[in-house]
Amino acid sequence: MLKRMSQVVLSVALLAGYVSVAQAEMSREDFAIKVRKSGFTMLTWYMGPMGRMLKGDMPFDKAQFQRNAETLAFLSKLPKDAFIPGSDKGETKAKPDVWSKADKFKEANDAMESETAKLAELSKGGNLDALNEQFGKVRKTCKACHEEFKTKSD
Amino acid sequence: MLKRMSQVVLSVALLAGYVSVAQAEMSREDFAIKVRKSGFTMLTWYMGPMGRMLKGDMPFDKAQFQRNAETLAFLSKLPKDAFIPGSDKGETKAKPDVWSKADKFKEANDAMESETAKLAELSKGGNLDALNEQFGKVRKTCKACHEEFKTKSD
Numbered sequence: 568m569l570k571r572m573s574q575v576v577l578s579v580a581l582l583a584g585y586v587s588v589a590q591a592e593m594s595r596e597d598f599a600i601k602v603r604k605s606g607f608t609m610l611t612w613y614m615g616p617m618g619r620m621l622k623g624d625m626p627f628d629k630a631q632f633q634r635n636a637e638t639l640a641f642l643s644k645l646p647k648d649a650f651i652p653g654s655d656k657g658e659t660k661a662k663p664d665v666w667s668k669a670d671k672f673k674e675a676n677d678a679m680e681s682e683t684a685k686l687a688e689l690s691k692g693g694n695l696d697a698l699n700e701q702f703g704k705v706r707k708t709c710k711a712c713h714e715e716f717k718t719k720s721d
Numbered sequence: 722m723l724k725r726m727s728q729v730v731l732s733v734a735l736l737a738g739y740v741s742v743a744q745a746e747m748s749r750e751d752f753a754i755k756v757r758k759s760g761f762t763m764l765t766w767y768m769g770p771m772g773r774m775l776k777g778d779m780p781f782d783k784a785q786f787q788r789n790a791e792t793l794a795f796l797s798k799l800p801k802d803a804f805i806p807g808s809d810k811g812e813t814k815a816k817p818d819v820w821s822k823a824d825k826f827k828e829a830n831d832a833m834e835s836e837t838a839k840l841a842e843l844s845k846g847g848n849l850d851a852l853n854e855q856f857g858k859v860r861k862t863c864k865a866c867h868e869e870f871k872t873k874s875d
Contacts, residue, residue: 598766599766601762602762602763602766604759605758605759605760605762605763606759606763608755608756608759609756609759609760609763609799612752612753612756612802612803638799641795645763645792648766649766
């Protein structure tokens with residue numbers, strides 16, 4: 568029923584021109600998997616230049632760093648929306664623990680949100696040492712969650 | 722040079738555990754293509770429930786509608802970041818006009834940003850007729866940009 572309803576909705580979206588045929592034919596669960604992967608892809612994209620600036624591989628640009636840090640803080644709130652029930656099967660590396668240890672998974676999400684929010688706050692000041700330290704804390708939240716909730720195979 | 726630099730950076734990111742092996746081996750241009758597709762996927766995800774609520778396919782939930790509308794307004798600012806020079810080749814449906822008619826493409830992006838911002842603003846009030854009309858305007862910005870800047874094949 569839910570699946571059928573979501574297909575009707577996607578057909579409407581298809582006619583309206585904002586989704587592709589491939590997307591309209593997808594179940595809501597498969598679409599959720601695609602969405603959370605998309606979110607992580609975007610997190611990585613905005614982290615990249617910040618990491619590069621902090622390593623000295625590109626010049627520090629305070630305005631760009633701040634925009635990326637604020638974007639990261641916003642994006643970090645989104646992936647959790649797409650770990651919907653039933654989306655543990657399919658093209659996903661999410662471990663069953665995401666759902667069976669929901670409290671722990673929420674803690675891991677909260678840690679990402681809180682550390683990226685701190686990075687965004689610090690980016691207003693632009694102190695490189697402080698940013699470097701905080702960026703390290705953000706990365707630890709990525710790593711910790713991957714280790715606990717994502718299968719290793721790539 | 723740019724490509725090599727980005728590969729060094731991605732190797733660091735790989736070691737830090739926030740990107741996959743597949744992502745680390747990607748050129749910056751291919752990664753940009755993946756990122757903008759990810760952005761559009763997320764836009765669709767947050768539009769879905771709003772469309773459903775407005776059609777009466779699910780109960781109107783003002784708080785959820787508002788969160789989705791605000792998320793949409795934020796996300797709509799992002800895809801433009803990933804239409805970088807050189808990313809016109811590869812797994813993309815972007816027409817060369819994205820780059821050769823950059824002013825027109827910026828106008829199309831601005832329209833999406835401005836109409837989604839209005840939707841987010843209206844979502845605070847929760848007037849269904851107003852939301853319905855504005856949602857239609859948002860969809861038109863999707864469609865207009867796809868028609869002008871995206872190839873049809875799917």
